[in-house]
Amino acid sequence: MQNILFVQTAFLGDLLLSIPTLKNCKRLFPNSKIHLICRAGIGDFFTEQKIVDHVYEVQKNNSATYKNVRNKLKDISFDLLLSPHESFRTMLLVKSIRAKLKVSYKKWYQFYAYDKCVNRPLKYPEALRQIFLLTEVSDDIRKKFSELNTNTDWRIPSDVKIPDWATASLFEGSSKSSKKVCLAPGSVWATKMWPKEYYADLASSLIKNGHEVVLVGGKSERVVCDWIKNEVPQIQNKAGETSLSELLKVFSEAALLISNDSGPMHMASLVGLPTIAIFGPTVLSFGYRPWQNNVTIKQIELPCRPCGKHGHNACPIGTHDCMKLIEAEMVKKNIMELLG
Numbered sequence: 275m276q277n278i279l280f281v282q283t284a285f286l287g288d289l290l291l292s293i294p295t296l297k298n299c300k301r302l303f304p305n306s307k308i309h310l311i312c313r314a315g316i317g318d319f320f321t322e323q324k325i326v327d328h329v330y331e332v333q334k335n336n337s338a339t340y341k342n343v344r345n346k347l348k349d350i351s352f353d354l355l356l357s358p359h360e361s362f363r364t365m366l367l368v369k370s371i372r373a374k375l376k377v378s379y380k381k382w383y384q385f386y387a388y389d390k391c392v393n394r395p396l397k398y399p400e401a402l403r404q405i406f407l408l409t410e411v412s413d414d415i416r417k418k419f420s421e422l423n424t425n426t427d428w429r430i431p432s433d434v435k436i437p438d439w440a441t442a443s444l445f446e447g448s449s450k451s452s453k454k455v456c457l458a459p460g461s462v463w464a465t466k467m468w469p470k471e472y473y474a475d476l477a478s479s480l481i482k483n484g485h486e487v488v489l490v491g492g493k494s495e496r497v498v499c500d501w502i503k504n505e506v507p508q509i510q511n512k513a514g515e516t517s518l519s520e521l522l523k524v525f526s527e528a529a530l531l532i533s534n535d536s537g538p539m540h541m542a543s544l545v546g547l548p549t550i551a552i553f554g555p556t557v558l559s560f561g562y563r564p565w566q567n568n569v570t571i572k573q574i575e576l577p578c579r580p581c582g583k584h585g586h587n588a589c590p591i592g593t594h595d596c597m598k599l600i601e602a603e604m605v606k607k608n609i610m611e612l613l614g
């Protein structure tokens with residue numbers, strides 16, 4: 275295969291979970307050029323880290339960007355097109371691109387654009403669901419899936435190790451001897467955010483215990499990070515100041531990340547940074563677990579969980595107990611265990 279196109283226009287976290295599939299494309303077809311269509315603002319990271327060779331960015335609700343990508347690709351005939359993104363709009367984009375074989379998941383309208391539509395294997399976490407698309411073109415991947423331990427629910431982090439062929443790891447960077455602890459208090463969705471007061475409490479304790487604390491996140495998370503920095507002035511606030519590659523470097527030098535269920539949690543998996551991940555309105559059975567082995571999940575059982583596929587901007591029942599009842603002391607105990 276000379277040219278492989280991967281189409282994933284979802285949020286950063288979802289695209290980071292595509293990295294195991296992209297790594298497998300490189301492994302199976304080492305002489306191919308890998309092309310990626312993704313959401314605006316994310317693509318550079320994928321070429322800088324040499325995960326793909328070419329990127330094309332689209333912006334949601336901006337048809338000119340889609341037209342631009344169509345024009346750029348009109349003279350390329352791809353050997354293989356893979357897409358784990360099931361939106362109608364992505365299907366229309368894929369329809370306009372030339373490829374010998376187009377593979378995605380089954381949905382009633384997908385047959386309009388794709389040659390092969392496989393059942394999305396929901397019993398697996400998202401990273402494995404995406405690699406599963408390659409079973410259409412690779413005996414090796416089919417064999418690897420047949421050998422997976424089916425007594426394990428791969429969506430739940432447990433003692434079973436993620437096999438080497440399926441990891442998101444780009445390089446091993448985390449250092450237990452480091453004094454640096456990162457906090458990622460933001461999220462696209464307000465209900466997925468652990469209270470900022472609790473993060474400030476953790477930051478204060480970590481500083482008192484001689485740690486270096488770094489706040490990380492995107493530009494839109496600057497407000498919550500500024501609030502925490504104001505409460506604990508000794509911490510560093512890098513939110514909105516780092517590119518994704520720079521953030522990866524920060525993570526590679528740190529000992530621990532404490533994060534909501536958001537993009538930084540998935541970024542930490544790329545360098546094996548041990549992570550405490552706090553889950554509220556979403557649950558692990560959705561399949562979006564941190565895709566690495568060094569992870570501690572903090573969550574509590576409540577009858578209202580889960581309350582939506584992604585989270586909401588306000589708690590539907592007005593309590594936000596899924597987050598508030600995970601007290602800072604409970605997370606501090608995990609930090610003590612992990613950092614000693």
Ligand code: SF4
Nearest residue numbers: 555578581589595596
């Ligand atoms: S309804 Fe329940 S799970 Fe959803 S945000 Fe509120 S407390 Fe959390």
